Amino acid sequence: MKLKDYNHLAEQTPGVTPQFLAAVISVHGMNTFGPWQKHINTVLEDNCIRHTPVDYGYQIRRAFRPFTGGLLREVGEKIVAAYQDQRRWNLKACAIGHSFGTLSIGTALQQNPELILPRVITFGSILQCGFPWRRLFDRGQVENLLNELCAGDLWVRCARFMISGSGPSGCHGFTAEPFIEQREYEWTGHSLLATQLHCQEIWIPFILRQ
Amino acid sequence: MLNNSHMSLNAFDNLRSTHPDWLGVIAAIERQINRTLRVDPRAVIDDDVISQQSQVDPKLVMRLLVELEAWHALVRRLFWLCPEGRGTTSEANSLEEFPAFIECHRCGQKHSLRSGDVDVRFLPSESLLREISTTQDR
Numbered sequence: 001m002k003l004k005d006y007n008h009l010a011e012q013t014p015g016v017t018p019q020f021l022a023a024v025i026s027v028h029g030m031n032t033f034g035p036w037q038k039h040i041n042t043v044l045e046d047n048c049i050r051h052t053p054v055d056y057g058y059q060i061r062r063a064f065r066p067f068t069g070g071l072l073r074e075v076g077e078k079i080v081a082a083y084q085d086q087r088r089w090n091l092k093a094c095a096i097g098h099s100f101g102t103l104s105i106g107t108a109l110q111q112n113p114e115l116i117l118p119r120v121i122t123f124g125s126i127l128q129c130g131f132p133w134r135r136l137f138d139r140g141q142v143e144n145l146l147n148e149l150c151a152g153d154l155w156v157r158c159a160r161f162m163i164s165g166s167g168p169s170g171c172h173g174f175t176a177e178p179f180i181e182q183r184e185y186e187w188t189g190h191s192l193l194a195t196q197l198h199c200q201e202i203w204i205p206f207i208l209r210q
Numbered sequence: 211m212l213n214n215s216h217m218s219l220n221a222f223d224n225l226r227s228t229h230p231d232w233l234g235v236i237a238a239i240e241r242q243i244n245r246t247l248r249v250d251p252r253a254v255i256d257d258d259v260i261s262q263q264s265q266v267d268p269k270l271v272m273r274l275l276v277e278l279e280a281w282h283a284l285v286r287r288l289f290w291l292c293p294e295g296r297g298t299t300s301e302a303n304s305l306e307e308f309p310a311f312i313e314c315h316r317c318g319q320k321h322s323l324r325s326g327d328v329d330v331r332f333l334p335s336e337s338l339l340r341e342i343s344t345t346q347d348r
Contacts, residue, residue, distance in 0.1 A: 001257045001258075001272045001275075001329065001330050001331075002325075002326065002328075002330075003288070003305075003325045003328040003329070003330055004325055004326075005272055005330075006272075006276065006286075006330040009272060009273055010276060013276050013279075014280065015279075015280035015281075016280045016286075019286075019288065019304060019305040019328075020305065021305055021306065045325060046324050046326065047323075047324070048305055048323065048324075048328075208310065
């Protein structure tokens with residue numbers, strides 16, 4: 001039987017371990033349902049990576065202050081639930097976040113010390129440039145971070161005026177740390193990076209790197 | 211004379227108690243696996259072959275073989291198939307044992323690991339082989 005069929009059955013059969021190389025949780029941004037999560041799903045599956053897309057619906061108003069905190073808590077709970085689901089099989093857990101999804105992942109890591117995501121990928125990040133990744137690294141929650149940025153990302157520039165606790169790390173990057181890899185692109189804007197080709201060539205090697 | 215319960219294999223008895231509606235199907239698969247392993251105890255159990263030989267729905271066979279793994283009667287074995295259709299290029303017990311790339315000894319090309327090229331089949335566990343060797347042929 002094909003590996004995909006086996007994994008489908010193994011996940012439903014107590015005592016049998018499905019075969020994956022890693023597990024990814026993806027979190028989309030606001031003002032979208034995150035179609036990119038569906039696009040990359042095929043590529044991740046082809047590469048033997050279990051993917052759980054976290055979907056919190058189409059949100060605009062609740063992302064803005066003073067409601068930001070409530071939505072972050074709600075998305076954080078979904079991230080933790082997805083993590084617990086992945087943990088059943090001791091898979092190396094990774095996260096890919098876009099825009100509001102980056103703020104959600106960062107906040108979930110801060111608020112849940114047991115949430116361990118060795119590899120984190122952010123693009124169109126609205127986390128603050130001085131986000132305390134070093135503290136999360138020292139606590140063993142994060143081992144490597146790939147931050148993909150574009151100086152011309154307008155959404156990222158505007159986010160801090162509307163969304164509590166946000167910042168322009170998707171334009172200017174995070175404070176440099178040896179475990180943070182930052183890649184800058186000129187014309188990718190806020191959300192053009194989430195293609196199957198980019199996932200195959202950049203994200204998957206980062207996720208599977210030893 | 212031995213009755214049926216003595217001649218049946220433990221893991222299949224577990225399947226029968228879990229799926230009382232599938233007794234005929236389970237018996238057909240049990241017969242087929244029993245027969246195969248009596249001829250060659252090192253035979254690889256392939257769901258396609260079992261399904262064809264026992265005339266059982268392929269999806270049902272897949273499900274029951276995975277359940278037999280859970281009952282420790284079968285052991286999973288992964289086969290990395292050459293995408294050029296030249297047969298198995300590597301095999302392992304778990305996905306992590308495979309390299310990310312392989313120089314295929316079948317076709318001479320370099321292949322990267324893709325889930326679509328990995329087939330899962332099964333080997334009998336030691337306990338299943340012991341049981342088969344001590345039970346009467348059905």
